[in-house]
Amino acid sequence: MNKMLENPNDEVTQSEAPLMEHLVELRTRLIYSFAAIALLFVFCFFFAGQIYTVLLGPFVQAVGGSVEDVSLIYTAPQEAFFTELKVALFGAIFLAFPVIASQVYMFVAPGLYKRERAAFVPYLIATPILFLLGASLVYFGVMPLAMRFFLSFEQNAPGQASIQMLTRVSEYLSLTMTLLLAFGLCFQLPVILTLLARAELITAENLKSWRKYAIVAILAVAAFLTPPDPMTQIGLAVPVFLLYELSIFAVQFVERSRAKREAESENDAA
Secondary structure, three states: OHHHHHHHHHHHHHHHHHHHHHHHHHHHHHHHHHHHHHHHHHHHHOOHHHHHHHHOHHHHHHHOOOHHHOOEEOOOOOHHHHHHHHHHHHHHHHHHHHHHHHHHHHHHHHHOOHHHHHHHHHHHHHHHHHHHHHHHHHHHHHHHHHHHHHHOOOEOOOOOOOEOOOEEHHHHHHHHHHHHHHHHHHOOHHHHHHHHHHOOOOOHHHHHHOHHHHHHHHHHHHHHHOOOOHHHHHHHHHHHHHHHHHHHHHHHHHHHHHHHHHHHHHHHHO
């Protein structure tokens, strides 16, 4: 009778121990990630001006001159200082991404089999590559087109009122950072869908049947994340839809690989 009363407590104790270990491990990985961001934040703060000059690249391309031809303003005494803080934080997160990704892998890896760890590595490599592809599309393509579109509303003709675009440093930074992060995150779609397929939560047939809904969702996300101009929205929607189609082929590859492994296991068992 005493043993029967003690068993529930023993089971609770045994279940709490692994949970506490996971929480301690999660805390350690978070500390390392935040420490990397904090150190890189201090480093990037001293080079905030240079980083902001790099972020001005699309504006320079739109103007068609040099960085000296770009003029920005700030309307509050503290605006320029807080903008530099945001630039430093953006640079720190961008540079710390490999550290953060490695910490995520180190947290997940102990719970995976050796074969699963090897299968997880390509996703770890593909994530920053796809993020950089999305950010590059913004920097070299979408953002210059958007800035040319906004600059086209300037007016300096004889007999008309002069209209000039005087861009605030904080507003330009917010727009650029939003687009860089939005495109970088949206370009993770193949990784997310392929991982869901490996977990057997979705199939290629599901993705094909959801295609019309995916188009509507992609257009809605593009309209929400980008400025209200058609070029920027199309610039995000079209690549993401192409990535959705690419994800279908990736999921089919995962399904074929799984079927092959299951067939080999059945042959070995026989």
